[in-house]
Amino acid sequence: MSELNQQMIEQYRTRFLQEVEANVEEGEWVKMCMQCGVCSGSCPLGKHWAHPPQEIFMMIRAGKREEVLTSDSMWMCTSCYNCIVRCPRGLPITHIMHGLATYAKRLGLAPKNQPTAKFAQLFWDNLVKKGRVNELKLGLSLYFMNGFGEGIKVAMKQQAIGLGMLRTKRMNPMEVVGGHAVKDLDGFHKMIRKAQELEDARIKQNAG
Amino acid sequence: MADDKKFGGYICTGCGIGERLDTDQLEQIALREGKMNLCRQHPMLCSAEGVQMIQDDIDNEGVNHVMIAACSRRAKVEAFNFPRVALSRANLREGVIWSRPDTEENRETTQEKADDYVRMGCAEVRFMEIPEPSGEQELNKxxxxxxxxxxxxxxxxxxxxxxxxxxxxxxxxxxxxxxxxxxxxxxxxxxxxxxxxxxxxxxxxxxxxxxxxxxxxxxxxxxxxxxxxxxxxxxxxxxxxxxxxxxxxxxxxxxFKPYDANNLPEFAYGKTPDVVTNLELERLAREADGGPIKRPSDGKEVQAVAFVQCAGQRSDKEGHLPYCSGFCCTTSIKQAMYFKQQNPGCDTTVLFTDLRTPGAPGEDFYRAAQRKEVTFSKGEVSEVVSADGELRVKFKDLILNEDTEMTCDLVVLATGQVPxxxxxxxxxxxxxxxxxxxxxxTAGEEATPQVSVxxxxxxxxxxxxxxxxxxxxxxxxxxxxxxxxxxxxxxxxxxxxxxxxxxxxxxxxxxxxxxxxxxxxxxxxxxxGQAVHPRAGDLSFPRFRKEGCTQCKRCTVECPFGAINEDEERYPQFNEARCRRCGTCMGACPVRVISFANYSIDTVGQQIKAVDVPDEYSEKPRILVLACENDAYPALDMAAMAGEEISPWSRVVPVRCLGSVSLSWITDSLNSGYDGVVLMGCRKDDDYQCHFVRGSAMAHERLSKVGDTLQQLNLETERVAVYEVAITDTKRAPQLINDMAKTVDEIGMSPFKF
Structure with missing residues (x-):
């Protein structure tokens, strides 16, 4: 567990709802859930979740900090927005799930080897480099996500698709070296850094 | 009085009646058999012209008893509204042409049905009197x-x-x-x-x-x-x-009386003063008057409070209220706000199984409490334990499906209302x-309510x-x-x-x-001198022939509204203004001495007699249907509107309530050759639909013994059927009549035809 996690535990003690409200994106909505369960019933992947959104909200109110933040449930969200559309109370459930996942990761509590978490990290790293997603590199990094041997195997399997894309000029092989960036890459990096600073300052302040 | 009666019959030929039926024949029947003093036809009787025609006869010809053969008595009520006149309606539209197919082979039976309805309408109005207000009361404001x-x-x-x-x-x-x-x-x-x-x-x-x-x-x-x-x-x-x-x-x-929380020892009520009812919390809040609410045991400011919803309510346990009191969820929300208003940091938890906030403020008020961070947990509280200056509330979390507990300073029980x-x-x-x-x-009657303290x-x-x-x-x-x-x-x-x-x-x-x-x-x-709900405006009221009364007291006992007292001589005393005019007393009277001016043993009995009953070899049975005018009769009307076919053999007589049905009508009809009798009243059980509350139930009770009468007459018991019919039974109600036609077909015609 990270130092930040310890600080947060100290800071909020049993008031996990307040911790979520202050630190999680859209977390202030959690208290407005009326436990109707429409979100859980609407989630296409709901049955694969250990705790569907309704339960997550209840667990937050019940102060089950450890269980919520180490859960892989919110990592299962595919952002289909069914729950948001249907929630009678208008809770931005999808955003709350992502917010919880992000907060868990920041505290170092996110489950290890969770594929969505891994993908999210690869995507982020890829994105911030040039300000745009380098599809070729992202694809390749996904192939080799679980080791070199498996990467080769997957690459061989996807060979035909890759060649087809090359032929129809859907994929530029030269992107693998460097790749092109957004117009003002420096500006983009500055912007990301500033956002990160603000976010860190807020969390630090919350951590006391 | 009978000499002053002048009868006018009016036949409408609109809405297809004229095309489907021989209305000249109907007119002749009204004049000759129905003994109307005059009879007129009109292509649209409910129009201003048609109504004027009737009004002119009332004004100029002295007509005071009117028989209108047109649509159902439930239609065009405003148009055919003639004050100070006795009025009967023969239902030719819904009752005959709309519920019979328009084909050549059915023409004869359809006409016969219409003939009978005109005969019945005339018979009814002949035995009607013009109701006069009793004058028993003056306006007492x-x-x-x-x-x-x-x-x-x-x-x-x-x-x-x-x-x-x-x-x-x-x-x-x-x-x-x-x-x-x-x-x-x-x-x-x-x-x-x-x-x-x-x-x-x-x-x-x-x-x-x-x-x-x-x-x-x-x-x-x-x-x-x-x-x-x-x-x-x-x-x-x-x-x-x-x-x-x-x-x-x-x-x-x-x-109401507040529910006695001493019935809830499991929630530690009475064991510690820190467990209070919602009404007792109001007292604490009044004492605090905007300041911090203190718990009764040691005066400590409350930092954590739990509200236990449905305490002693919505439960079948002995001593608990089986119903929801409706106000307590919103009240607990309000009371949680008392704590939040004064101390936003106070932990307020509402433990509910089903949160219900009826009324206009409901949902918004609930949201307002959520915004104020009142915690709502769906949980079933099993026990409250007082230990070491703290209260431990044990409950089952119904979302997470686990037994858990919380600690607090004060527990508020959301107890209910006892009438x-x-x-x-x-x-x-x-x-x-x-x-x-x-x-x-086990008696059918509801047990004495346990909650009535x-x-x-x-x-x-x-x-x-x-x-x-x-x-x-x-x-x-x-x-x-x-x-x-x-x-x-x-x-x-x-x-x-x-x-x-x-x-x-x-x-x-x-x-x-x-x-x-x-x-x-x-x-x-x-x-x-008028009735109130549900027969609002009705001027008729029960009268009785004292000479015939045997003082059996059935009317005084069966009246669903307790309207009838006994006088010093132990005769019934009909308090007209207390009466709802359902006629249950009339149906109950074994010697048939109770009647209303415009509704009596005769107004229905004579209709039954007026019907032409063909002989045994005609293969034309007759089925009498006595239908409650509140639900069953409109259901049959609506069935006709929807084009449902109703047996050509049926003759439907509307009654004020099934409770007003006299057994004499049934025995008379069977004696005069009817092949079957169908009685339709309203639902009578705990979730009753009877407009007169107990009328239908009384009728069912009386008619439960009708089988003996049939056996005495040596008739099959299937010839009389009693049903509960709802106003929505537009398919079932005609079916029940058609079923009786089928039954008659199977068991054969009545041997009592002459």
Whole structure:
């Protein structure tokens, strides 16, 4: 567990709802859930979740900090927005799930080897480099996500698709070296850094 | 009187009647068999012209008995409204042409049906009298309100605003009732965010300063008698003084008694002062008056409070209330805000199984509490334990499906309302209960409500059927929660507020307005000699031939509204204004001495006789259908509108209520050669739909023995069938008649045809 996690535990003690409200994106909505369960019933992947959104909200109110933040449930969200559309109370459930996942990761509590978490990290790293997603590199990094041997195997399997894309000029092989960036890459990096600073300052302040 | 009768028959040829039927033949039947003095046809009788034609005959020809052969008696009621005239309607449209197929082979039977309906319409009107108001009451613009809580005060103010006088009788020393103890109430206007002043003080001052309202505190109703328009009430004051008053109507607003939380030892009530009921919390909040609420045991400021919803309610456990009191969820939300307002950091948890916030503020108020960080947990509380200056609330989290617990300083039990009503006149007597236990028999009657703690009479009526308003369920005095609010089973006495059904103060005030309007209506109708709901405006009332009466008392016992008392000679005393005109007394009377001016044993009996019953070899059976005019008859009308076919052999006679059906009609019809009888009344069980509450049930009870009559006549018991029919049974009602036609086909024609 990270130092930040310890600080947060100290800071909020049993008031996990307040911790979520202050630190999680859209977390202030959690208290407005009326436990109707429409979100859980609407989630296409709901049955694969250990705790569907309704339960997550209840667990937050019940102060089950450890269980919520180490859960892989919110990592299962595919952002289909069914729950948001249907929630009678208008809770931005999808955003709350992502917010919880992000907060868990920041505290170092996110489950290890969770594929969505891994993908999210690869995507982020890829994105911030040039300000745009380098599809070729992202694809390749996904192939080799679980080791070199498996990467080769997957690459061989996807060979035909890759060649087809090359032929129809859907994929530029030269992107693998460097790749092109957004117009003002420096500006983009500055912007990301500033956002990160603000976010860190807020969390630090919350951590006391 | 009979000599003064002049009969006019009117046949409409519109809506296809003229094309489908030989109306000239109908006219001849009306004149020759129906003995109408004159008969006219019109292509559209309900038009201004057609109506004028009838009115002209009334004005110029002296016609005072009108038979209209057109559409159902439930259609065109406004057009065919002739005051001071006896009126019968032959249902040729829905009853004949719309419910029979328009084909050549059916033409004969359709015409026969129409012929019979005209004969029946003529027979009915011949035996009708023009109802005259009884003149028993004058307009008495004074309403008695029993109970001086929010409901009673509001009712009195509504009555006063309408220009009537009101007298409030309150047993306590002050007005205000339970609401006077309440700190703040749920907001009644948007935004529904914060609790607001109860305004009870304002209500009290408005009542006290209103010159139309008289208030008696420390008083009770010692005796009441009479009828709407002339209730005579004795008010006894604590000082020993008694006052007599005459009132047009009575509003019972006796409110509720808080549920006794001593029945809840599992929640540590009584074991520690830190477990309180919702009403007791109001007292704590009043004491704190905006400051921190302190717990009773040691005066510590409350930092964590749990609200246990449905405490002793919605449960089938002994000593618990089986129903939801409706107000407690919103009340707990309001009370949680008391804590949050003063200390936003206070942990407030509402433990609920189903949160219900009825009324306009409901959902918004709930949201407002969520915004204030009141925690709502769906959980079932099993136990509250007091230990080491803390309370541990054990509950099952119903979302996470696990047993868990929380600690807090104060527990508030959301307990419910027990109606404060008098003894039920129809409760099974105690001896009978003992017998049942010994005999192991289970009676169909509802057991005595266990929740009714009050056995002290509230109204002290001198009615033959008991001192107080009959209970509907759980001790609440209503006659139907959905269909007839405020109506009780005693005419001219209306229930409002939590003695009618559990409710909050906002609903009680609405209730008060409703009951006040009803009370005024009853007063006015009584003065006019007219009935109130459901036969509002009816001038007829039961009369009886004293010479024929055997003093059997069936009418006094069976009247669903307790309208009939006994006089000194033990003859029935029909209090006309207390009567709802259902005719249950008429159906009950074994010697047939009770009748109404326009509805009697004869008006129906003669219709039955008027029907042409073909001989045994004609293969044309006749089926008599006695249908309740409130539900079954309109169901048949609607079936006809929808094109459902109804057996050509059926002859339908509408009755005011199945309870008014005299067994003589059934034996007479069977004796005169009818092949089958179908009786259609309303649903009669606990969720009854009978407009006269017990009419249908009484009829079913009486008719349960009709099989013996049939056996005596050596007839098959299948020839008489009794059904409960709802107004929505538009497919089933015709089917039941057609089934009887099939049955007759199977068992053969009646041997009683001449």
């Amino acid at each position: 004074h309403i008695l309100v029993v109970g001086g809580g929010v409901t009673g005060m509001q009712a009195a103010l509504e009555v006063a605003e309408a220009g009537y006088n009101a007298t409030i009788v309150e047993k306590a020393a002050q007005l205000g009732g339970h609401m006077a103890q309440v700190y703040r109430r749920v907001p009644t206007r948007s935004p529904y965010v914060d609790p607001q002043d109860t305004q009870v003080a304002d209500l009290v001052s408005r009542v006290m300063s209103n010159e139309r309202i008289t208030v008696y505190t420390n008083a009770r109703v010692a005796q009441s008698s009479g009828a709407p328009g002339r209730f005579s009430v004795e008010i006894a004051r604590e000082s020993g003084e008694t006052l007599n008053g005459s009132f047009g109507a009575i509003i019972q607003a006796s409110g 404060n009503t008098g003894p039920d006149p129809y409760a099974a007597p105690l001896e009978a209960e003992d017998e049942e236990e010994e005999g192991g028999e 009050s056995v002290e009479s509230i109204l002290n009526l001198d009615y033959r059927q008991g001192t107080d308003l009959p209970h509907l369920r759980h001790g609440f005095v209503d006659s139907h929660f959905i269909c007839f609010p405020y109506e009780t089973r005693r005419t001219g006495i209306y229930a409002a507020g939590p003695c009618r059904r559990p409710m909050d103060s906002a609903q009680a005030r609405d209730d008060a307005a409703g009951a006040a309007m009803k009370a005024i209506q009853a007063t006015v109708h009584a003065a006019w």
